[in-house]
Amino acid sequence: MMDKADTDTAVTETALEMCLMPALGSGRVTALKRLSGGANMETWSFDYMDEDKLLIPLILRREPGIENHDEQLDGRKIAVSALSLDTEAALVAAVADRGVAVPKVLCVIPEQSALGPGYVMSRELGEALPNRLFSDPQYAEILPDIPFQAGAALAAIHAVPLDSLPELTPRLPLSTRLSDFQNLIDRFGNSSPVHQLAVDWLSKNQQACAAPTLVHGDFRNGNLLIGPKGLNSILDWELAHIGDPIEDLGYFCANVWRFGRYDKPAGGFGAAEDLLAGYRSVAGRAPSSSELRYWELFAALNWGLITLTMLEMYRSGQDATLERAAIGRRMSESEIDILLLLDNV
Amino acid sequence: MSDTVVTELLSSVRAFLRSEIAPEIAGFKAYQLRVAMNSLAIVEREQGLLAELETLDNAIAQYTGLAEGMPVWQGLAVALRSGDVVLDPCDDKNASLMSLIKRRTLIKLAIDNPKYSGGRVAKERWGEAKPLSD
Numbered sequence: 001m002m003d004k005a006d007t008d009t010a011v012t013e014t015a016l017e018m019c020l021m022p023a024l025g026s027g028r029v030t031a032l033k034r035l036s037g038g039a040n041m042e043t044w045s046f047d048y049m050d051e052d053k054l055l056i057p058l059i060l061r062r063e064p065g066i067e068n069h070d071e072q073l074d075g076r077k078i079a080v081s082a083l084s085l086d087t088e089a090a091l092v093a094a095v096a097d098r099g100v101a102v103p104k105v106l107c108v109i110p111e112q113s114a115l116g117p118g119y120v121m122s123r124e125l126g127e128a129l130p131n132r133l134f135s136d137p138q139y140a141e142i143l144p145d146i147p148f149q150a151g152a153a154l155a156a157i158h159a160v161p162l163d164s165l166p167e168l169t170p171r172l173p174l175s176t177r178l179s180d181f182q183n184l185i186d187r188f189g190n191s192s193p194v195h196q197l198a199v200d201w202l203s204k205n206q207q208a209c210a211a212p213t214l215v216h217g218d219f220r221n222g223n224l225l226i227g228p229k230g231l232n233s234i235l236d237w238e239l240a241h242i243g244d245p246i247e248d249l250g251y252f253c254a255n256v257w258r259f260g261r262y263d264k265p266a267g268g269f270g271a272a273e274d275l276l277a278g279y280r281s282v283a284g285r286a287p288s289s290s291e292l293r294y295w296e297l298f299a300a301l302n303w304g305l306i307t308l309t310m311l312e313m314y315r316s317g318q319d320a321t322l323e324r325a326a327i328g329r330r331m332s333e334s335e336i337d338i339l340l341l342l343d344n345v
Numbered sequence: 346m347s348d349t350v351v352t353e354l355l356s357s358v359r360a361f362l363r364s365e366i367a368p369e370i371a372g373f374k375a376y377q378l379r380v381a382m383n384s385l386a387i388v389e390r391e392q393g394l395l396a397e398l399e400t401l402d403n404a405i406a407q408y409t410g411l412a413e414g415m416p417v418w419q420g421l422a423v424a425l426r427s428g429d430v431v432l433d434p435c436d437d438k439n440a441s442l443m444s445l446i447k448r449r450t451l452i453k454l455a456i457d458n459p460k461y462s463g464g465r466v467a468k469e470r471w472g473e474a475k476p477l478s479d
Contacts, residue, residue, distance in 0.1 A: 190422035336463040
């Protein structure tokens with residue numbers, strides 16, 4: 001196990017100032033604080049005052065090295081192989097060039113350097129936490145507009161030319177994803193008959209995607225930065241891949257990502273019809289409701305396997321924390337959602 | 346009168362953490378304390394619902410003819426995987442077994458996360474997860 005204190009102390013004002021000098025000129029780092037992170041991903045917030053005394057709000061994402069790291073048990077590598085941070089940074093920059101709303105990548109930190117691997121990006125304004133979005137009255141008026149905006153944003157993501165993406169962006173056909181799911185189910189000792197029913201149904205009803213596109217892979221309430229005027233920025237691109245674009249739309253609607261608002265299928269914000277209308281306004285077409293449900297079921301199974309992967313991280317000792325042990329008991333959320341969906345297919 | 350039952354031990358510890366410890370801490374530790382108290386609440390609920398869960402597991406084992414030696418829920422998953430039990434969830438002739446699976450899942454969710462929205466919707470659609478006698 002890594003020593004948490006060691007990695008925490010690696011991120012200092014001085015280390016960041018040295019790292020940012022080539023890209024931003026010399027300056028001072030202030031208001032440095034850790035925002036979140038598990039055992040293998042850290043997010044830091046800080047301000048950078050450059051030589052003109054201009055204060056630039058920034059975010060650092062980094063993945064400190066972990067020895068004896070079991071690749072297969074990386075919590076981020078459940079459904080698809082997660083991008084390395086330098087590929088993620090290159091991909092975010094590539095989609096920005098195509099007009100997708102994302103933070104601006106300012107510098108990539110190589111693996112060999114003290115802080116690396118990681119990258120620094122602009123800190124955009126807005127709120128991403130679902131509970132705050134739902135409870136803070138200043139967002140009440142804008143929330144119903146989010147499904148349409150999210151649909152339009154997804155269409156823009158799906159229109160990014162594949163040849164503009166980093167070479168290491170993985171191509172993941174549905175058949176590969178489903179056999180990965182089955183492998184995880186077997187690996188975790190066949191914990192749930194409902195998961196087996198789900199993967200069998202998904203396999204039996206799979207349709208090959210005629211025109212694979214860039215897929216965000218984690219496009220959900222919680223990864224969208226929302227400001228007073230609506231969707232500001234799309235975060236967390238580490239699960240991006242090339243696959244079936246409908247995945248993103250179904251994932252956004254999965255019940256687990258509605259955060260308690262079952263009657264608002266589009267991420268807890270509003271109606272699925274609005275999501276599809278926004279998508280159609282840019283893409284000129286939109287998936288059918290049965291295609292959407294297919295990927296909702298896929299997302300429900302995906303969530304169940306995430307909970308089991310995190311539990312396995314606890315059991316293996318790789319991340320033996322309270323939260324990892326507890327999350328294993330959220331498997332039944334995925335089971336109920338799968339059974340509800342199977343009622344209507 | 347009996348001596349202290351397990352649920353009383355659990356609820357007294359939870360009440361202590363909530364009223365005496367929670368006000369003393371903040372930030373990430375406070376978040377972890379909420380996770381810890383939630384884990385205790387799961388154990389507490391499981392104490393109350395374990396018998397119902399076992400009744401349903403036994404009914405599933407009987408219905409499908411599962412061999413003993415493995416927890417029923419896992420045993421059914423293995424049997425579905427191997428093909429020893431064939432179950433098309435969308436075929437009406439499997440409604441009885443699907444109904445047992447749904448009831449079992451509702452009770453498990455009532456233990457793990459009774460506030461989850463999917464449980465509320467499922468209860469409205471399927472009816473409450475009642476004991477098997479009715």
